[in-house]
Amino acid sequence: MSVPPLPSFAPVPRGFSWSATRHGAFTDCPRAYFYGYYLAKGRADGADLERARLAARLAALTSLPMWVGSRVHDAIEGLLREALGGGPAEVEPAIERMVARMRRDYAASRDGDQLVADDPRSVARFAEHEYPHLAARDEDWRTRVGEAQEMVRAFAAQGYLDAARALPREAQASVERLEKFALDGVDVWVKIDFAWRDGQGLVHIVDWKTGKQERGENPLQMLVYAGYARKVWKAEPERLRVREVYLRQPDPERPCTITAETIGAAEEAIRASIGAMLAKVSDRALHRACEADFELAASARPCRGCFFRAICPAPRDAGGP
C-alpha cells in the first residue's frame, strides 16, 4: 500500500497561497510584504482600521513602469483574444484604445480620484503622484506612452498574432488565464501570458517583458509556469518550449532551459519561499501576522520607490514623505 507524502507545511493558514509576485515582494522587503499581504487585507494583529485602510490604498498604487507594463499586456491580451476568436485584431486601433485608457488613468491619478474611491483598486493612482520625491516630468509621461505604443507594434511584428490567427481550436490556447496548482497542499498561482499546443504536441509558453532590465537565465517565474504545464497540462519537460520576449530589445527572445531538474529546483525554491513566509505568521489558525516579525529591507534599494513609505517607520533613503 502506498503512503501519501506528508505535506511539508503544517498547518498552512486558510487562504495562504504562493505566487512569483508574492515571492518577489517578500524577497525585496519583508515589511512591505507585511503591509501589502496582511495589513492591507485586515490580517494584522493590533492594527487600527485607519492604518489598514491606508495600507489597502497604498497597496493599490502603481508606478510608471508597472503601468506601462500592464497597459501593454492588456493591449496584447485583447489582440490575441480577438485573433483566436477569428476577429480582425487590428493593431493601430488597439493602440489608440490603449492610449485613450492611459490618458484616463493619468487624469484620474492626477486628480486624486483614488483618495475618495470606495474600492482603491478600481482607480489608477501613481506613486509618482502620491510621493513628491518620485514626481515625473511631463516629458517622462509622454516618453513612456510612446514606448508603450512601440512595444505593442514590436509584439505585432514578431509573428505571434499571425500564429494565433492560424491556431486550430484543438491548440488549447490560453491567454492571461489565472490558474493554480497545489504544491504540498499550498495553492501556487500562475498567470501565463500566452500558451498553446502546436501540431507536433509541443507546448509553447510565452511571457512578454516590458522592462529594459533582463532577469538572467531560467527565472523562477518561468520554471513555475513549466511546472504548472507539467502538472496540469501533462506536458513533459522535453515537450515544453518556454520563453521570455523582451519587447524593447531588438533580439527579444530568451528561451529557458526546461528539464525535470530545473523544474525540481524551482519547486524546492518555492518550498523554501513558502517556509520563510509562513515562519513569520504568528497566528497560523487565523492567518494573522504581527508587524514586528517582518524586518525592514536589508538595503536602501527597495525604499525609494516603495508604495508603503507613508506607513513605514524607517524608509531608508533621503527625500521621503
Ligand code: SF4
Ligand atoms: S520603505 Fe523600505 S523598509 Fe519601509 S516598507 Fe518600504 S521597502 Fe521596506
